[in-house]
Amino acid sequence: MIIKTKKQIPDSGITDPKIFQQRRRIIKALALAPVLPLQNTYANRDSIENKSFAKLNKVAPHLENVDLTPPQFVKNFTNYYEFSFDKEESSQLASKLVVSNWSLEIAGEVEVPKRVYIEDLLKSALLQEYRYRLRCVEGWSMVVPWIGLPLSGILSAAKPLSSAKFVRFTSIFQPENMPKQAKGAMLDWPYVEGLRIDEAMHPLTILAVGMYGEYLPKQNGAPVRLIVPWKYGFKSIKAVVKIELLKRQPITSWNKFAADEYGFYANVNPKVPHPRWSQHSERVLGTGFFTPRRNTELFNGYGDEVASMYSQMDLRQFF
Amino acid sequence: MSLKLDNIRIPVALCCLLPLFWLLLDILLDRLGGNPIQAITIRLGDWALRFICITLAITPVQTITNWRGMADFRQMFGMYAFFYASLHLLAYLFVDHAAAWHTIYVDIIESIYLWMGVIAYFVILLLAVTSPNSAKKRLGKNWKKLHRFIYYAAIIAVTHYIWQLKGNLIQPLVYLILVILLLVFRMMVWLKSRQLSKLMLPRGKSVHLDQSD
Numbered sequence: 001m002i003i004k005t006k007k008q009i010p011d012s013g014i015t016d017p018k019i020f021q022q023r024r025r026i027i028k029a030l031a032l033a034p035v036l037p038l039q040n041t042y043a044n045r046d047s048i049e050n051k052s053f054a055k056l057n058k059v060a061p062h063l064e065n066v067d068l069t070p071p072q073f074v075k076n077f078t079n080y081y082e083f084s085f086d087k088e089e090s091s092q093l094a095s096k097l098v099v100s101n102w103s104l105e106i107a108g109e110v111e112v113p114k115r116v117y118i119e120d121l122l123k124s125a126l127l128q129e130y131r132y133r134l135r136c137v138e139g140w141s142m143v144v145p146w147i148g149l150p151l152s153g154i155l156s157a158a159k160p161l162s163s164a165k166f167v168r169f170t171s172i173f174q175p176e177n178m179p180k181q182a183k184g185a186m187l188d189w190p191y192v193e194g195l196r197i198d199e200a201m202h203p204l205t206i207l208a209v210g211m212y213g214e215y216l217p218k219q220n221g222a223p224v225r226l227i228v229p230w231k232y233g234f235k236s237i238k239a240v241v242k243i244e245l246l247k248r249q250p251i252t253s254w255n256k257f258a259a260d261e262y263g264f265y266a267n268v269n270p271k272v273p274h275p276r277w278s279q280h281s282e283r284v285l286g287t288g289f290f291t292p293r294r295n296t297e298l299f300n301g302y303g304d305e306v307a308s309m310y311s312q313m314d315l316r317q318f319f
Numbered sequence: 320m321s322l323k324l325d326n327i328r329i330p331v332a333l334c335c336l337l338p339l340f341w342l343l344l345d346i347l348l349d350r351l352g353g354n355p356i357q358a359i360t361i362r363l364g365d366w367a368l369r370f371i372c373i374t375l376a377i378t379p380v381q382t383i384t385n386w387r388g389m390a391d392f393r394q395m396f397g398m399y400a401f402f403y404a405s406l407h408l409l410a411y412l413f414v415d416h417a418a419a420w421h422t423i424y425v426d427i428i429e430s431i432y433l434w435m436g437v438i439a440y441f442v443i444l445l446l447a448v449t450s451p452n453s454a455k456k457r458l459g460k461n462w463k464k465l466h467r468f469i470y471y472a473a474i475i476a477v478t479h480y481i482w483q484l485k486g487n488l489i490q491p492l493v494y495l496i497l498v499i500l501l502l503v504f505r506m507m508v509w510l511k512s513r514q515l516s517k518l519m520l521p522r523g524k525s526v527h528l529d530q531s532d
Contacts, residue, residue: 077353085487088352138485140354186486257486276482278429281422283415285353292417 052214053127053147060130068131069142071212073285078219079136080238081187082171082178094219096177097239102223108168108244111159118223121209124149130206132229134236135268135300141282146227147210152201155245160197164245167200168252169193169226172239187253193237194250194264195228198309204229204302207240230299230306232266263319267310268300272319328391335399338366339406356415363407368480368494370400371443371473375501382508394450397469401447404440404476432482435475442472473498 076091083093102118126149135141155167171191175182181189199205208227209216216222221238228235234254244250254262261275270280281293299306310318342362345351351358377393380386416423427433446466448454455462477498480491 073353081487085489087354140357273429276431277433278426280425280429281416283354283356289356289414290417292419293415293422295422 053122053210056127056129056147056213060128066131066133066143067286068145068212069284069286074142074144074211075217075219077142077285079138079233080219081185082174082181082189082191083219084180085186091219093179094217097172097174097218097222098177099218099223099239102241104224104240105242106154106158106244107242108246109161109164110155110245111161112157114158116154118209121149121207121224122215126150126153127209130208130227130229132204132227133300134227134229134233135282135296137232137234137262137266137274137279139277139279139282140285141294141296142285144211145213146206146208147213148206148208148227150203151205151207151226152203154207155200155243158245160245163247165197166246166249167195167197168242168244168246168250169195169237169240170242170244171237172241187257190241191237191253192250193226193235194252195235196249196309197245199228199306202306202309204305230268230302232268234262235266265310265315265318267315267319268296269298269315269319270296271298272316328395331392332395335370335395338362338403356410360407360410360415363403363410364480367400367404367407367443368473368476370396370403371469371476372494372497372501374400375469375473375498379501379504382504398447398450401443404443408436408440430483432479435479435482439472439476439479442468442475446472470498470502473501 077087078091078094079087080090080094082090083096084090099118104116104118104121106114106116127147128149130146130148131143132146133141133143169192171193173181173190175189178189180186195205206227207224208221209224211217211220216225221236224240225238226236226240249264252264254266255264268279273279279296282296284291284294297303342359346355346359349355374393374396377389377396381389412418412423416426427437446469449458449462449465458465474495477491477495480494481488484491
């Protein structure tokens with residue numbers, strides 16, 4: 001007697017677990033949708049985690065012929081002192097950040113003060129991919145495909161007054177979810193950074209809302225952060241809630257903590273060492289063992305675009 | 320104490336290698352995080368510093384517990400401090416910098432914390448070279464004076480650690496406090512023995528509590 005057994009399922013027939021989970025989520029959402037119409041809109045606002053952008057074909061012209069850093073290095077190696085001074089720990093603790101109902105205030109020396117909602121930024125037709133090298137003052141670098149839009153457009157919309165000479169950026173203050181903020185540890189919270197107005201209006205300066213085709217992970221500055229690629233990483237403030245145009249140079253967090261070590265300008269410059277360590281070279285994250293460090297470039301390699309802004313300045317004095 | 324320290328010498332020596340195996344395992348399993356090369360250097364430096372602290376702790380432990388004959392272990396731990404400090408240096412030169420000597424030269428010239436690392440290493444190297452009993456005999460009284468330099472090495476090594484951080488000083492401060500406590504203990508023993516010897520003087524006796532140092 002022949003016992004018929006079912007054919008084995010070929011590997012190709014097995015549903016990818018990601019798709020399976022996605023289907024379950026969709027079914028769940030469909031089932032709940034009619035019951036919870038109001039909460040659903042709220043949920044949409046909260047869902048700026050784990051979402052990807054519709055295919056972005058537009059890549060900004062400032063490309064480098066370099067390999068992108070694998071995303072896991074970017075996601076698991078973050079300086080986010082509001083959570084922890086340890087890079088891996090801060091990457092994990094950052095999941096506590098609440099990013100729902102996020103908006104960005106544009107204020108100060110502007111004709112039209114504005115409030116920009118994150119949903120509008122995420123849907124913006126101006127979004128492009130910007131592949132920038134990020135150089136940390138600690139001596140490491142990575143190349144990240146950010147998704148964002150030039151800051152200049154957003155500032156222009158608020159119509160800056162001629163009195164606006166500087167820009168102050170303020171990060172989120174959420175001590176209930178940020179342990180180091182709650183303890184008042186090290187820096188003055190919330191975190192504050194600043195730029196000169198011409199630096200802020202420069203086409204390389206962007207507000208990023210995503211990376212690697214997806215919305216920004218919380219540890220990398222969700223939902224919106226600044227990216228200034230020719231400056232050390234600490235200038236690229238995360239989780240921005242406020243942008244103010246000012247008459248005078250603002251006091252910024254790291255500069256206040258140690259003015260002799262972390263200058264206001266913080267331009268990447270291999271010839272100006274940090275008072276305690278060299279900035280001559282950098283470890284490129286994701287490179288293997290016995291790979292030499294990379295020689296750091298003036299303005300992080302963006303000198304052609306930005307050097308003219310500093311032609312009248314002594315970069316040793318204005319470091 | 321009747322515990323025979325001779326019997327545990329080899330197991331202890333093997334235990335001192337565990338941090339290295341642990342590190343090799345972490346390298347193999349890719350468990351060193353986003354900047355594994357920096358993690359290797361830091362881990363090896365940490366263990367060099369820990370072994371310096373363990374070495375410095377032997378005398379207080381002997382004094383407090385009245386255990387004797389731990390000098391062999393002090394030498395062993397000292398040599399392990401040198402071993403991990405050497406690996407730390409090799410990792411910096413050949414793993415992080417891949418023997419790019421010009422970059423290394425500029426890095427050392429421009430980084431004060433590296434000068435401190437270099438100084439601390441040379442002190443430990445000198446002590447390791449003069450560690451064998453033959454060297455001890457040849458140096459006589461000077462050996463003890465020379466090997467007190469381990470205190471300087473400890474303080475410079477902790478400073479080396481503090482000086483390269485961006486502001487978060489909790490971990491190196493723990494080492495600094497530990498080293499200071501170990502030094503304070505010795506100073507107290509020294510003061511006590513001085514006072515005692517003053518008291519004893521009329522009777523023509525002097526007591527040195529700090530025999531093993």
